[in-house]
Amino acid sequence: MTTTDTSENISSVYRFLAQCMEYPDQSWMSDNFFLALDNLLDNLGGQTEKESIHKALAGPSKYTDSIEDLQVEYTRLFINARPHVVAPPYGSVYIDKSLQGKFAGDTLAFYREKGFAMDDSADLPDHLIHELEFLSLLAADNDQEGEELFLKKFFRPWFRQFHQRVVAESQHPYFQVVSQLIDFFTKEEDNDGFQLNPA
Amino acid sequence: MAFNLTRRKFLQTASLAAAAVPLSKVVSAETGITKAPLDAMGTHGDQTVVGGICEMCFWRCQLVGKVRDGRLMKLEGNPKSIDNGAAICARGNAGVKLLYDPDRLKYPLKNVGKRGAPTWKRISWQEALDTCGDKLNQVVDKYGAHGISVFPHGASAKYPMHYFERTVGTHNVSEASFFQCRGVRDTAYIATTGKAPGEKVDMPNTKVMFFIGTHIGENVHVSHVKQYIQGLQNGAKLIVADPRFSASAAKADIWVQIKPGTDTAYMLAIMNYLVQNDKYDHDFIENHSYGFEEFSEAIKEWTLEKAAAECDIPAAQIKEVADLLAANAPNVAIHPGRHVTWHGNDFQRQRALACLTGLLGAYYVKGGWVPAKGPKVKGFSWKNHDHGTDYNLNYNQEEEALRHPYAPPGTPSELIRDCAISGKPYPIKGCVVWGQNPMQTIPNQEKMKQVFMQMDFVMCVDIMPTDATLWADILLPEASYLERYDYIKKGTQWNLAETHQQYIAPRMPLVDPMFERKDQVYITNELAKRMGHASEIPVKSLEEMTEKSLASAGLSIAQIKAEDGIHIQPGKDPYSMPEDFEVQLYNDDLADAGFPGAPTYIAVPDVPKGFARLLYGRAPVHTFNRSQNNVWLHNAMPVNPVWVNNEVAGKLGLMDGDTVSVVNSEGVASGTTTTVKVTPGIRKDCVYMYHGYGSTNPALSVGKDQGIDDQKLITILTADPESGCSGMRNNFVKLVKNGKVLDMPA
Numbered sequence: 001m002t003t004t005d006t007s008e009n010i011s012s013v014y015r016f017l018a019q020c021m022e023y024p025d026q027s028w029m030s031d032n033f034f035l036a037l038d039n040l041l042d043n044l045g046g047q048t049e050k051e052s053i054h055k056a057l058a059g060p061s062k063y064t065d066s067i068e069d070l071q072v073e074y075t076r077l078f079i080n081a082r083p084h085v086v087a088p089p090y091g092s093v094y095i096d097k098s099l100q101g102k103f104a105g106d107t108l109a110f111y112r113e114k115g116f117a118m119d120d121s122a123d124l125p126d127h128l129i130h131e132l133e134f135l136s137l138l139a140a141d142n143d144q145e146g147e148e149l150f151l152k153k154f155f156r157p158w159f160r161q162f163h164q165r166v167v168a169e170s171q172h173p174y175f176q177v178v179s180q181l182i183d184f185f186t187k188e189e190d191n192d193g194f195q196l197n198p199a
Numbered sequence: 200m201a202f203n204l205t206r207r208k209f210l211q212t213a214s215l216a217a218a219a220v221p222l223s224k225v226v227s228a229e230t231g232i233t234k235a236p237l238d239a240m241g242t243h244g245d246q247t248v249v250g251g252i253c254e255m256c257f258w259r260c261q262l263v264g265k266v267r268d269g270r271l272m273k274l275e276g277n278p279k280s281i282d283n284g285a286a287i288c289a290r291g292n293a294g295v296k297l298l299y300d301p302d303r304l305k306y307p308l309k310n311v312g313k314r315g316a317p318t319w320k321r322i323s324w325q326e327a328l329d330t331c332g333d334k335l336n337q338v339v340d341k342y343g344a345h346g347i348s349v350f351p352h353g354a355s356a357k358y359p360m361h362y363f364e365r366t367v368g369t370h371n372v373s374e375a376s377f378f379q380c381r382g383v384r385d386t387a388y389i390a391t392t393g394k395a396p397g398e399k400v401d402m403p404n405t406k407v408m409f410f411i412g413t414h415i416g417e418n419v420h421v422s423h424v425k426q427y428i429q430g431l432q433n434g435a436k437l438i439v440a441d442p443r444f445s446a447s448a449a450k451a452d453i454w455v456q457i458k459p460g461t462d463t464a465y466m467l468a469i470m471n472y473l474v475q476n477d478k479y480d481h482d483f484i485e486n487h488s489y490g491f492e493e494f495s496e497a498i499k500e501w502t503l504e505k506a507a508a509e510c511d512i513p514a515a516q517i518k519e520v521a522d523l524l525a526a527n528a529p530n531v532a533i534h535p536g537r538h539v540t541w542h543g544n545d546f547q548r549q550r551a552l553a554c555l556t557g558l559l560g561a562y563y564v565k566g567g568w569v570p571a572k573g574p575k576v577k578g579f580s581w582k583n584h585d586h587g588t589d590y591n592l593n594y595n596q597e598e599e600a601l602r603h604p605y606a607p608p609g610t611p612s613e614l615i616r617d618c619a620i621s622g623k624p625y626p627i628k629g630c631v632v633w634g635q636n637p638m639q640t641i642p643n644q645e646k647m648k649q650v651f652m653q654m655d656f657v658m659c660v661d662i663m664p665t666d667a668t669l670w671a672d673i674l675l676p677e678a679s680y681l682e683r684y685d686y687i688k689k690g691t692q693w694n695l696a697e698t699h700q701q702y703i704a705p706r707m708p709l710v711d712p713m714f715e716r717k718d719q720v721y722i723t724n725e726l727a728k729r730m731g732h733a734s735e736i737p738v739k740s741l742e743e744m745t746e747k748s749l750a751s752a753g754l755s756i757a758q759i760k761a762e763d764g765i766h767i768q769p770g771k772d773p774y775s776m777p778e779d780f781e782v783q784l785y786n787d788d789l790a791d792a793g794f795p796g797a798p799t800y801i802a803v804p805d806v807p808k809g810f811a812r813l814l815y816g817r818a819p820v821h822t823f824n825r826s827q828n829n830v831w832l833h834n835a836m837p838v839n840p841v842w843v844n845n846e847v848a849g850k851l852g853l854m855d856g857d858t859v860s861v862v863n864s865e866g867v868a869s870g871t872t873t874t875v876k877v878t879p880g881i882r883k884d885c886v887y888m889y890h891g892y893g894s895t896n897p898a899l900s901v902g903k904d905q906g907i908d909d910q911k912l913i914t915i916l917t918a919d920p921e922s923g924c925s926g927m928r929n930n931f932v933k934l935v936k937n938g939k940v941l942d943m944p945a
Binding site: 008009010022028030032035039043074075080081088090092100104108109112115116123129130133134 | 205206209210214215216217218219220221222223224225226227229230231232233234235236267268270271296298299300301302303304305306308311316317318319320321664669713714830896897898900903
């Protein structure tokens with residue numbers, strides 16, 4: 001497998017992980033989507049995780065169907081909730097204790113530096129989805145240096161807290177597993193492949 | 200949970216390809232980030248965006264925004280402003296933290312849990328508006344338009360309020376800014392002078408300022424504070440009647456530590472003294488007043504000694520105040536106040552203020568009450584229709600008369616709430632809360648909960664979670680004042696002694712709205728389309744509304760932007776009294792309606808043994824609970840210490856800084872705690888705290904349970920007979936320390 005192939009595949013993984021973090025909806029959360037997720041988990045040895053998701057999806061729905069269960073949980077985890085939104089998916093919230101803090105501006109500046117721009121319909125620059133999309137684009141460009149720099153400066157500094165909150169408080173395994181996947185593909189490793197700073 | 204291999208190993212194996220290929224087939228084609236031409240460094244520098252009109256409070260100072268890459272970095276006063284100038288207050292500065300508060304509402308939410316204990320689900324605007332339209336239509340079809348009640352507040356709520364009131368046709372609209380704040384002031388002055396007074400006192404150019412409870416300095420409205428400070432700098436004397444050593448009392452020449460609830464008696468004695476001692480303005484009374492004889496007769500019982508006993512202040516001090524006013528008349532500023540819904544007898548106190556101003560001849564004169572002449576700008580909203588009186592709860596069908604004939608616009612809150620709970624004379628089953636937080640504005644929270652619980656449908660529109668939004672079935676996120684066009688602020692230069700100028704400053708967005716926040720015109724119009732009123736929509740957008748309004752003054756948005764956000768034009772001399780201006784010292788219409796024709800003192804219940812009267816007021820860095828979650832403002836004043844007289848504290852064993860809770864005479868406990876402020880600066884028979892703390896919505900990650908919610912302790916309901924406005928200072932409390940309820944010594 002060539003470096004280019006590897007980069008393209010990594011790009012696909014990042015892009016898929018970004019998709020996983022979109023608001024759950026029938027329009028994209030299809031059988032094929034779950035097959036792709038299953039396949040990824042199988043290749044990672046994530047049998048337990050796969051089964052936990054399927055068990056939750058097949059179990060009795062608290063609301064009208066399993067997608068609505070995911071929507072309610074997504075709202076609680078990432079948008080607005082009582083008592084608190086669990087894990088706002090914005091870097092600035094963790095770094096600056098605010099939306100649109102300096103961290104968001106610096107993130108946007110990094111995108112620009114690499115020749116990318118935010119779409120008018122996009123969320124804030126430091127939204128987890130956009131950071132993963134950006135990593136996907138860097139990987140597609142085979143910009144490993146940029147990818148590592150971005151992970152170090154703009155992703156890992158806040159994602160660890162986000163991840164800890166999701167794992168600790170999510171009431172649906174889907175979000176725990178997706179967060180675990182994102183953590184797996186973005187976590188710093190030493191030269192022997194051991195992950196540093198475990199979440 | 201952990202996967203069985205390292206990332207490095209995984210990426211080096213064929214597994215990656217096997218896993219990755221299917222992934223690309225299930226992702227959407229669109230992303231939020233796209234390739235773009237490389238920008239040269241520095242092309243995304245800072246901008247100064249004009250057109251901001253603050254709404255951290257209702258004073259609406261003119262702003263500019265320092266914006267970097269679409270992010271608002273800082274707010275400043277617009278240096279072109281002839282009102283607030285380059286200055287804004289702490290709250291104005293902290294607007295940035297409101298804009299970017301992580302707890303703000305972002306998307307339409309549906310409550311899939313219970314009212315009061317919601318579980319939220321994000322839904323599309325289509326679904327949200329369809330649901331609201333359907334549910335409101337069901338209410339109208341089943342119960343009639345009057346089956347809908349509306350609780351609006353703020354600039355964004357005017358357009359939807361007009362829609363429901365004028366077009367849909369419900370009378371059941373209750374604005375807290377009227378019925379729990381200034382409405383009774385306005386209607387009492389209208390009954391006396393024909394004009395709502397605002398806070399239009401010419402303080403910079405006065406010789407004496409006279410405040411009843413007004414506490415400028417804690418109540419911070421920038422241009423008003425500038426006027427006040429300029430007056431003091433120019434040597435004006437200051438008289439402050441307040442049971443508490445307020446920020447204004449601290450600057451006063453005469454502090455009248457009056458017994459709460461007796462202000463009207465105090466002013467009647469001043470006026471009687473002026474009349475009896477021939478110290479009133481004969482020329483004004485002869486040419487611009489009505490009913491002097493009846494008025495004089497009605498107040499003659501109020502000797503200095505009688506008032507001194509009633510008000511618990513020295514008779515000599517009342518005389519000193521009256522003499523000081525008379526000696527400096529007509530250049531005296533009798534401040535009308537703003538939040539005046541105190542005891543449920545407030546119409547009479549406000550009448551007394553207006554009459555005192557008249558006796559001193561202090562209308563339209565330098566240093567007196569002077570309505571500056573501002574520019575004319577036409578507003579655009581829903582057309583008025585006559586919906587009759589059949590379903591007007593304020594109209595007594597049997598007596599064919601209004602229950603509260605001097606009510607401000609809308610329907611008194613208690614009439615709506617009583618009707619909703621009892622179902623009599625008709626059911627009220629739909630509720631629209633728009634920018635108001637009726638849980639923390641209208642007294643008696645349990646009653647408000649009952650109102651919400653019996654509704655078929657509750658929708659709330661707001662920018663933040665509040666204690667009211669907990670009760671919504673559908674919760675819609677609104678664009679904030681920094682993200683939309685809307686209110687056109689207009690007025691004159693702040694100091695009437697300077698060159699007369701007028702200004703027109705429309706609110707224009709400093710930044711784009713984030714997430715899926717929408718403005719009031721969009722939301723209301725979409726509701727109207729779903730409720731069969733599409734043909735009556737007056738404007739398609741807020742921008743169009745602003746453009747049309749500006750056109751009425753010969754202006755446009757483009758021109759305003761070119762003029763740095765504020766249009767300034769020559770003004771007019773305000774010191775000229777209209778020929779027909781008249782002060783109704785005695786009002787025949789009031790008397791005919793069964794109310795006192797002359798200002799009359801109506802005593803309020805005394806403090807029961809073992810209790811203290813609960814007083815509240817403004818915090819200088821907060822605007823009620825609306826700003827409680829603002830992290831900057833929270834850090835500036837995180838809780839609202841309860842003021843306790845030092846002698847009382849000594850008897851109770853309370854020390855400054857002790858933690859206490861509060862329970863009222865009805866047995867309602869504060870639920871949260873605050874600290875004690877021990878001070879000689881408050882009477883022994885009352886305690887005081889800043890209003891706007893103790894929010895209970897857990898979604899407020901900064902403000903929840905911080906300090907005590909005074910509103911929770913206001914459970915005894917009184918309504919002003921003339922206006923129907925709430926009385927909110929008739930509640931009595933005890934402090935609780937370490938679980939022990941402390942009897943307050945007399």
